[in-house]
Amino acid sequence: MSSQGVQASSQTKHPKSTLDGSEVVCPLGTFICAPRPDNFALCRPNGMLEFYDPFLSKDSALRATAKTYVWADHVESPDQTIFHLNGHVKTIRADQELHADVADYNSDTSDYDARGNVHYQEATHLLSADHLTGNTNNSVGLATGNVRFQMLDSHGNGTAVQAQMIDANRNRYTVATYSTCDIGRHVWEIRAKKIETDDNTARGVARSATMNLFGVPFLYTPYMSFPLNNDRSSGFLYPYFEHTGNAGYQFRLPYYFNLAPNYDLTITPRYYTMRGAMLSGQARYLFPKSNGEFDFEFMPSDNYNDQKITPTSVDTQGQQRYLYKFVNTTILFPGWSLSTNINRASDQNYLHDFGDDLFTISTALLYSSIYLNGGGSWWSASIGGDIYQNVDPSQPNSVEPYKRLPRATFNMDIPFARWYDVGMTSEAVAFHKFDMVEGSRLDLYPYIDADFQGPAWFIRPKLAYRYTGYSLDSGYQNYNAYGPIAPGTPSPFNESNPSRSLPIVSLDQGLIFERSTSLFGSDFTQTLEPRLYYLYVPYRNQNNLPLFDTGLMAFDDWMLFAPNQFSGADRQMNANNLTAAVTTRLLDDAGVERLSATFGQIRYFTPQLVQDPGVPATNWSGSDYVAELSSQLNDQWTMSTEYLWNPNTRKTELGTFTVQRRLGFDGILNFSYRFRQNLLEQYDISTVYPLTDRWRLIGDWTYSMMDKRTVEAVAGVQYEGCCMKVSVVARHYVTGYDGVITTLPPGQIGPGTDTAVMFELEFKGMGASSDQTDSLLRRDILGYQ
Template structure:
């Protein structure tokens, strides 16, 4: 039985890389790192799992052979035969025939519907001779043979059953049961249970007798142990027309990883020129592998990229790299402010690792580094990559027990946005440690601690260390229809500023652009935090559109008290104002990070109603709430005022409404809305609508609005015109910028053994997703045509086209 190693995703061979280059396997607008992930094999009936609505990125669709003709498998296939030859040597042989003649009781002459069966082997013929002593056999006339891996029909087949040997000739057809591969041959020599040799052979995964593409070879050797077929003097034909000759060709006959060439890539961008790559996959061992990808850029020169993966006891990781020894292109020819690149080494490295150290402890790292700030813009392969402004790296040791958790490590950030100075990059947390305790005292009472110690480092600004401690005690009283959860905490935050802190300062809240120097080497803040969360849960039976549901009504009150402390003398290391949303109604701080703790004397009131179907699935959730302020919010970020802070000295916050609904398996609706009762303006709004069309079609529409920052429409679709044709589309429009941010239109065709995708893209370079580029009022645009062809069963993988579609179209599969 063939076996796919469970450790790493299977990598599939395409030894006809040059062939695909000739017909344009794919072209993309970008030229960054490529990941080649194969489709998992589908069952022979083409069944597959439908991606649930709302899934952010759906898994790739398996190879689907449902479009093949019903008689793709030879008509004599017996699905009840064993699928493993392990018991073949010890199994009995059963013989059936209409007529049996045996004069010496050793050699049997059989005729009329002859059937010889042993374990996974079955032989049928019009007539046959069988030697019960030696297990030699000789079958003639409409011979049909089946074992665990193949079907075979011929005029004549003879061999030895014990040795699993046989030779077949005459009108010979075969089909592989593991890969949907099939073809014809002049002769087949079954060397043993794991090896076969074919002469004057054709091979394809298309319909039997209807090969849109096929491999023709003088000799083909199939190794069922390695899952590899090796053809000699081979040509590959498309619709009967030969387009490639190879003296030696290796390809998979099942879905295991194999060493060899993957699909080549052809692309073009304005910053890299034309690019061609030919990845080569190295199946080094069941638990580690590598891919080397030579690339050639017409503007910038040759590059070597690659990937290595490993899975060892207690650890797994992956390394991706790209290296250009000497850039042939000078970016200053495109922009006078660009960093010179002519003759420079350019590189990108990404490394991830997760290792179990000992029980309860693990190590995790994620390193991302580029040679310069222009690298992703010059070599990025999609809008997401070229819009990345910061590369984050970290390494941490994690520990946990029944009532505690801890971590120790460091975070580093690199600026990769050429339009922004390094001063905008976050502080390095060098190092950072956390320790948290949550200890139950009895059934309803608990105590605990959250703590963090960080050393912040950054050039030409104030630096220092920060300790943040928050011990607490809380209770959880609850019943089937109510809960009350009081909590009392004390928060202490202390700093140890480095020498030279007097040269820096904080911005005054009242004087924009003016600073006051830090005068305290060890500033601190200490205050209590008191909150009380309570709610009720009511239920009733109801019906809607003829369906019965359980409806809940869940009112909730949350009170928060935090006294005011002046924090203007505290530096800002990693703290920002969080976006206001429904969950901000029930949090103790509107700021991320420990540098600011808001003051509060607030009461949040909210109500939620849900519809649960008979299976307990939540079909609808609708929430509404607001915060009422009994005292003004006085804690502000430097250089801010009450008009720029979502929490103000008004009596109440925004009204917040949140809706999630999936009343039908084919429709999904999500929406949120915030209205400011003081300015009588909408602060934020979001609407997302998704509809499934058939099994693999989807329609998406979304609208996003944030006052003074963002207003965008987004629509995408995968529309199945028929079983074979799908229309693809994606459009994003920015109302604020009055322009299309990205547009894509495409077409997909799929039949039994070929899948073809053609896409055209138009997108803005340097768009940050919120406002117009800081370097120009009209960021440049780029256009690309992507073309990808896939021969099913011949190393299918997700290329740039598949990766782009799965990221750009919600629900694409």
């Protein structure tokens, strides 16, 4: 078994496991929590061998110069060199302590021979036996008869017929057992002809070993390497079992290679009963000027014909299937770096066939990019490109966005005269897509702004100018914004080099008032923060401009103060708008925000003329009303809600409500409601419910009101004891696949759904688990840890 340890990439380190069970609790409202480290809090308190001396020195380096102190009821020494000790014998030398009924000791050679109720302790180990001989100078010894041992820097312990101390850091146990469970209460253990431990490498090796669970053997191996602590080390991770309707039963057995402190490798052989063998892996590296990760999955031949028929489906039976991801950042020289993010699949059915959760199944596009990035104190630049791959089997490849290759950006922001900044954002990009209008675009956005502010006010004027020019490839007259047009049909593109230019003026200003108040018997500081944002952009007819990477964004709270309602540079909204908003907050004595509420709206003084092709202009007097409320009045509850109401259509455009309640130490109860007009209406309830300190129930249910069906359901149970964790989780989810199935393959639930059952078993202290179940639950359940 093995411990993967921290990733070899720049990220937040996870807390290490502790013997006393201490760990960091995931804060309320956190989307994805860090994995919980191993803890042995459920083990027997002070579960040491009965003779453990907590006051003995822990510094083994003192042995070379330390004196040896000897006590006994009776001492005989015929030559003042050899001592015969009898009755309550006790010797101490630095971190070494020995107890016995009878012992012989040679002061010249430091040889000893102890018999009867022998107890030995040093910095990292405890040992008891009937008979122990050895040499304290060389830290060697041989113990026989009823041998028991315990490792003090981990939770490992066991028994043996014979124990040999090879040197200060290495030990060998013959006909031995090993476990991290409580002494005398081994739920699981390794039974081996020989077990060797090495404190230098923090590894143990068992030969001719059998893994036993509740006394029943379930795995034999002639050789087993396992960690003695949670440091990274090579070895097998825990096996993983799963069943899905699209791939059948699955078995994974990862092996972790700790190649160096700054790079490692995990290889995972897999077997799918319906599809065949697969090899997957992950390589990570961290060098002074480069870090990255390479993940892959490869199946040489798919054995299964799932008989799905759509206009875009492919026959994958007998074909190679693969998925790979490569992420890398390399510092080339000061201020410049190369970033790479490559994601590719063998075919558009891959994620549907091998995904085991709603998140993977619902992924429709894989994004890839490579960029050379540079920057200084007042500027940044990049050059590269990005492409997409369609992995939605129900959609044709025409849904892929334009390839942006090459693409270059240059941005600058130069402060001057204390309050002011002058700057520019710019982009030059070429767009490519089969059977669509193609060309290149230059977008320049220079500006000058200021930030006047005091303790209770701010005024931020900004004056900008936007120029966007195009160079369309030949044949542009044969297309509109959405594809080819019939011969003789007029095209909106009437010139090869269209352009648009216009000024953009805005003024953002606000006040901040404070007062002391009390609520529910607690003192708070309440703020009142009114804010006005005026935006002016003159109208320009942009129907002759293509839509390369631009679309109308759904209205949301942040758009109250945005200069454009379109993503991308192909459209710039016209505006003569005034946004009025007010926010109030409650801050406790420590400055923690306990409540925040915001209300606002945009008032339009001129019609919104710039729209997507075919969409008429709107002459609304105002935008949606936006209302937001979030609170965390104590450490057990948190709540947030957002509401958008359209006064023009008199309809609710968006509504969200989320509440989270902490249950005990690591339990969570979540409820959320999500509504977007003409798009979705879903309820979601999820929980991690602790039945006892050892048992937890896991549940997640997402229901779509518009579809009248369950989108995803998760149910599971987890057990955590002193030295073992068990997870059994079942998932039923919509695949989003709309294909026609002429014949249902055996075991398939039906079109558009799939079911996965996952089983994971972890023996604490024997290395990291494969983390498949936990990683899925952390993504599905808000606050799962």
